[in-house]
Amino acid sequence: MDAPDDMLTSTLELLRWIGWAQRKAGEDWIRARDITFEQGFVLRQLVRNPGSIQRDLAQLTRTSAASVSSLLQGLERRGLVERRTEPGNERSKRVYATEAGAEVVSGFDSAMAATEESVLAPLDQAERATLHDLLTKVTAELPRPTRP
Numbered sequence: 285m286d287a288p289d290d291m292l293t294s295t296l297e298l299l300r301w302i303g304w305a306q307r308k309a310g311e312d313w314i315r316a317r318d319i320t321f322e323q324g325f326v327l328r329q330l331v332r333n334p335g336s337i338q339r340d341l342a343q344l345t346r347t348s349a350a351s352v353s354s355l356l357q358g359l360e361r362r363g364l365v366e367r368r369t370e371p372g373n374e375r376s377k378r379v380y381a382t383e384a385g386a387e388v389v390s391g392f393d394s395a396m397a398a399t400e401e402s403v404l405a406p407l408d409q410a411e412r413a414t415l416h417d418l419l420t421k422v423t424a425e426l427p428r429p430t431r432p
Contacts, residue, residue, distance in 0.1 A: 302403055309399040317388050327389045330381035337378055
């Protein structure tokens with residue numbers, strides 16, 4: 285992608301451009317599997333945390349319970365997730381990625397590692413280490429993103 289000259293005027297603009305490239309690669313990878321970014325995000329969460337409850341998924345995706353329910357219904361129809369009620373607590377449903385669901389998102393982390401390698405290809409190992417050290421120093425005082 286060619287960037288307009290005014291896009292390259294600050295360090296933070298350069299960092300945003302790198303973030304854009306990473307996000308686009310992730311979105312392209314997910315769309316190639318015929319799911320939305322949100323569906324891919326939820327499937328990856330369920331693979332990492334089997335038995336999550338819908339309320340936690342709503343918080344994680346920063347959407348409503350109704351939106352998560354609709355998203356899960358679509359994944360359920362495709363056989364990518366299943367919802368199970370808790371014995372003794374019929375109101376609480378836990379959500380699990382099926383084997384097919386886990387297969388859809390398998391390889392995402394490897395794809396993102398390949399994207400990182402592509403982005404950092406112009407740098408040698410010493411430059412990569414310096415960049416990492418500098419970014420670690422810059423982010424040390426920033427608020428941490430929250431993850432439920």
